[in-house]
Amino acid sequence: MAEVILHGIAKTFGDAAAVDDLSLTIKDGEFVVLLGPTGAGKTTTLRLIAGLERPDKGRVTIAGADVGRQSPAERDIAFVFQQYSLYPHLSVYDNLAFPLRSPARRLSSDEVDHRVREVARMVRIDHKLENRSTRLSGGEMQRVAIGRALVRRPAIYLMDEPLSSLDAKLRAELRLELKRIQKDLNSTLLYVTHDQVEAMTMADRIGILSEGRLIQVGTPREIYADPANLHVAARLGQPHINLLPVDLLPGASAPTGARTVGARTEHLEIATAGAANAEVDWIEHLGDQNHLHIRVEGHKIVTLADPYLSVKPGDRVSLTLKQPLYFGTDGERLR
Amino acid sequence: MTDAPSTIAERSAEVLVRSTPTVIARRVRGLSDRAIAWLFITPTIALLLAINIFPLIWAVYLSFTNFRANRPNAEITGVGLRNYQRVLNDPDIWIAMQTTAHFVFWTILLQTVIGFSLAYLIDRKFRGHAFWTTVILIPMMLSPAVVGNFWRFLYQPQIGLFNYIVSYFSGIPPSSFEMLGSVSLAPWAIIIVDTWMWTPYVMLICLAGLRSIPDYIYEAAEVDRASAWRQFWSITVPMALPFIMLAVLFRGIENFKMFDMVMLLTGGGPGSTTEVASITLKREAFESWLTGRSSAFAIILFVAVFGLANIYVKALNKVKQR
Numbered sequence: 111m112a113e114v115i116l117h118g119i120a121k122t123f124g125d126a127a128a129v130d131d132l133s134l135t136i137k138d139g140e141f142v143v144l145l146g147p148t149g150a151g152k153t154t155t156l157r158l159i160a161g162l163e164r165p166d167k168g169r170v171t172i173a174g175a176d177v178g179r180q181s182p183a184e185r186d187i188a189f190v191f192q193q194y195s196l197y198p199h200l201s202v203y204d205n206l207a208f209p210l211r212s213p214a215r216r217l218s219s220d221e222v223d224h225r226v227r228e229v230a231r232m233v234r235i236d237h238k239l240e241n242r243s244t245r246l247s248g249g250e251m252q253r254v255a256i257g258r259a260l261v262r263r264p265a266i267y268l269m270d271e272p273l274s275s276l277d278a279k280l281r282a283e284l285r286l287e288l289k290r291i292q293k294d295l296n297s298t299l300l301y302v303t304h305d306q307v308e309a310m311t312m313a314d315r316i317g318i319l320s321e322g323r324l325i326q327v328g329t330p331r332e333i334y335a336d337p338a339n340l341h342v343a344a345r346l347g348q349p350h351i352n353l354l355p356v357d358l359l360p361g362a363s364a365p366t367g368a369r370t371v372g373a374r375t376e377h378l379e380i381a382t383a384g385a386a387n388a389e390v391d392w393i394e395h396l397g398d399q400n401h402l403h404i405r406v407e408g409h410k411i412v413t414l415a416d417p418y419l420s421v422k423p424g425d426r427v428s429l430t431l432k433q434p435l436y437f438g439t440d441g442e443r444l445r
Numbered sequence: 446m447t448d449a450p451s452t453i454a455e456r457s458a459e460v461l462v463r464s465t466p467t468v469i470a471r472r473v474r475g476l477s478d479r480a481i482a483w484l485f486i487t488p489t490i491a492l493l494l495a496i497n498i499f500p501l502i503w504a505v506y507l508s509f510t511n512f513r514a515n516r517p518n519a520e521i522t523g524v525g526l527r528n529y530q531r532v533l534n535d536p537d538i539w540i541a542m543q544t545t546a547h548f549v550f551w552t553i554l555l556q557t558v559i560g561f562s563l564a565y566l567i568d569r570k571f572r573g574h575a576f577w578t579t580v581i582l583i584p585m586m587l588s589p590a591v592v593g594n595f596w597r598f599l600y601q602p603q604i605g606l607f608n609y610i611v612s613y614f615s616g617i618p619p620s621s622f623e624m625l626g627s628v629s630l631a632p633w634a635i636i637i638v639d640t641w642m643w644t645p646y647v648m649l650i651c652l653a654g655l656r657s658i659p660d661y662i663y664e665a666a667e668v669d670r671a672s673a674w675r676q677f678w679s680i681t682v683p684m685a686l687p688f689i690m691l692a693v694l695f696r697g698i699e700n701f702k703m704f705d706m707v708m709l710l711t712g713g714g715p716g717s718t719t720e721v722a723s724i725t726l727k728r729e730a731f732e733s734w735l736t737g738r739s740s741a742f743a744i745i746l747f748v749a750v751f752g753l754a755n756i757y758v759k760a761l762n763k764v765k766q767r
Contacts, residue, residue: 162664183670195665199683208679209669258669 112173112186112265112298113138114159119168120322121154128154130322131168136266139296141289143309145345146319152302153192155319156268159300161185172265183214188259190269194251196243196258203239206230206257225261232291233257249280256284260291267292267299273308285311306346310334318342340441343372349401349412351435352378358406359387361431365444372435375414379430380404382419386426393423404429508740515734528741538742540717541725548636548721549700553693555640560647561689565681567648568655578652585645593709596638600624600710628718631711635719639706643699647692654688655681687765694757701750722746 114136121129129151136142144152157163159170161182170177177185188209196205206226210217217225230236233253238246243254252272259267272288273281289312292299303309309316310330317327318341326338337343343351352373356364361379362371380402387406394401395417402415406429421427436444476484508528512521532538563581567574584592599607600623608619624634658680666676704723707713713720713728726746730739 160668162667182664182667187668189665189668191661191665193659193661195659195661197662197666197680200679208666208671212670212675213672214670258665 114173114266114298114300115171116155116159117169117171119155119158119165119170121151121158121163121165127322129158129165132322132324133168134317134324134327136298136300138298141292141299141301141312141314142317143301143303143313143315144317144319145303145306145309147304149321150319151322152304152319153270154322156189156270156300156302159185159266160187160189160268162189186265188262188264188267190255190259190267190272192271192274194248194255194275196251196254198242198244200243201239202230202235202241202243202246202254205243205254206239206261209258209262229257229261232260233287249276249284252276252284256288260295263295263297265298267297269299269301271303272301274303274305281308288312306348310346318345337372337435337443339443340370340372340437343435343437343443347374349375349414352411352413353437354406354409354411356436358409359429359431362434362436364436367438368436368444369439370437370441371431372437373411373431377432377434378411378413379432380413380415380419380421381428381430382421382425384428386428388427388429390421390423390425390427393421504740504743507737508744510737512737513734514730514736524737528738529745531738532742532745537717538722538725541720541722544632544717544719545701545703545721545723548632548639548703549697551636552639552643552700553696555636556644556647556696557689557693559640560644560692561651561685563644563648564651564655567652581648582645584642585649587642589642589705590709592638592642593706596634596641597625597710600634602626625711626715628715631715631719635707635710638710639700639703642706643696647696650688650692650695651685654685657688658684687761690757690761690764694754694761697757698750698754701753702746 116132116134118131118133119129120127120131132151132155134142144155146152154163158165159172161177161180161184165178172185172187182189197208200208203226206229207222209215210222210225226239227236230239233256235250235253235257238250243251246254252275256269256272259269273284276284285308291297292312301308301312313330315327316330316333318325318333320341326333326342328336333342334346337346340353344353354371354373356362356368356371358371359373364371388404388411389406390402391405391410392403393415394403398417400415400417400419402413402419402421404411404413404427411429415421438444509523509525510521511524513519567578567581596607599605602608602620602623605619605624607624608622611617611622612619622630624630662680662684663676666680671679702723703721704727707719707721707724708727711719713724722742723746726739726742729735729742733739
């Protein structure tokens with residue numbers, strides 16, 4: 111395990127800047143998640159660290175050494191691809207053993223066997239070791255792909271949306287397992303996703319990417335509660351943050367220059383008594399909670415509500431802001 | 446007119462509907478989908494029956510008779526399995542089969558090795574690879590008659606380019622050897638021409654196989670520190686193998702019945718050194734006029750190819766399922 115540092119790396123494909131002047135330090139043993147929409151440069155960043163792409167500018171250092179001239183094989187990294195990149199004609203066992211059988215590693219077959227079985231147990235695929243890799247379900251294939259990264263002890267694990275092609279239940283399961291494994295091994299891991307739940311639940315620190323730029327880096331708590339700008343605020347929170355004009359609702363004490371108020375559920379107080387300023391439009395029942403759709407002077411607001419709150423569509427309610435987030439005309443956060 | 450058809454497609458559909466005679470339109474409308482489907486494929490099936498299936502069955506019938514096509518009026522008598530017996534006991538035919546096997550083995554080996562190597566090079570996607578693909582494909586697009594004739598010129602001992610090039614590199618005088626006239630060289634002359642002509646075909650199929658391997662598998666292997674050699678043997682070859690096997694199947698069937706090139710280049714000679722099975726068959730049928738016996742021979746060849754191809758396809762499916 112080692113520290114990985116990106117010094118102002120940039121990469122353009124044709125006219126499009128995929129990664130633009132990105133600097134980031136991933137500390138030893140840290141789980142960092144890069145979060146951003148499709149095309150934000152997440153995958154390119156991983157590929158630049160892996161050496162599958164060469165940066166136009168900037169440097170990548172792994173454990174203090176500049177790896178700019180090294181091939182992917184020479185860099186001490188493991189990569190999990192978005193697609194199940196298994197070797198289709200090999201068994202699960204041989205897939206897991208593949209990286210260890212590189213002549214460069216000179217491991218004895220006992221050692222290989224030991225490591226493969228250990229990792230197979232870790233990703234819970236040990237009952238299917240003799241199966242052909244093509245005869246597995248999607249979830250099992252991705253476990254093998256993750257396992258193939260874990261059999262090695264590289265400086266850093268790079269994972270490119272490894273869970274995105276799985277169904278919701280399996281994704282939740284593997285998410286927990288991955289975090290547990292990372293903690294057990296105390297490994298350095300850079301993980302790329304567009305799923306805010308994955309980012310919030312697994313990351314030690316989250317980096318928000320947009321159009322090739324790193325906008326904010328911080329712990330999940332910081333990113334959620336203290337976003338640097340509108341873009342970051344809009345990436346996190348379920349339901350989405352409500353963006354409203356400053357003077358729409360009472361309770362705001364806006365700093366000068368503020369144009370937009372960002373209000374999540376915890377920033378809104380709903381009262382059925384008192385002077386009503388809003389009308390309930392629609393209620394979505396999710397079981398443990400309700401999504402309340404509220405209309406205020408032509409603006410729509412979505413917020414979570416206690417399922418026992420007795421309101422129905424058409425009811426008039428009173429909405430008050432409670433220490434919301436303020437943003438200026440340029441979208442930057444005002445404190 | 447409020448409901449006038451607006452787009453060109455609608456208008457032309459309208460024209461088509463109006464120009465269809467009412468009788469036909471009414472009749473077609475009354476038919477089920479199944480009946481219409483049959484209507485479409487019946488002409489093709491009828492043609493297939495007439496020019497493929499009927500002659501086959503007729504040949505089976507003739508193979509049990511003493512029929513000779515140059516004596517159409519002679520009485521046809523059944524001879525049972527005697528024709529088959531004679532064919533299988535004829536040493537000349539077994540020699541022809543050996544010649545065919547030798548020919549099939551070497552053409553497939555050369556075409557697969559060279560074709561796969563070319564596909565591997567073209568797949569590197571270097572500058573101008575599309576242009577070179579087209580150039581490589583040219584021999585395959587030529588008619589066998591053209592190829593046969595111009596290779597006869599190339600092999601000409603006095604003025605042939607082939608002999609000249611060989612002599613340039615080896616120092617042997619160009620007119621000291623005859624590719625088509627020498628007993629030891631003539632089989633190789635045909636193998637060279639067939640390889641020249643059909644390697645592009647094998648390359649094309651192999652290229653399809655190589656292109657079907659996704660890049661990320663190679664990237665994963667690279668990250669896993671697999672050398673280029675190991676990537677070739679543990680990814681490229683196994684994943685392209687079904688395609689390679691398919692190319693071998695096509696070329697195998699084709700070369701088993703090889704006729705045109707041999708006929709044009711050597712006619713089976715010198716002596717009978719290049720007399721492959723189909724040449725023997727032609728001689729029996731249209732020089733000796735032993736129609737019944739040659740029919741039996743043709744059926745034996747057909748069953749042999751069919752049987753071998755079936756065994757091979759089973760193996761191919763096994764490889765595909767891995």
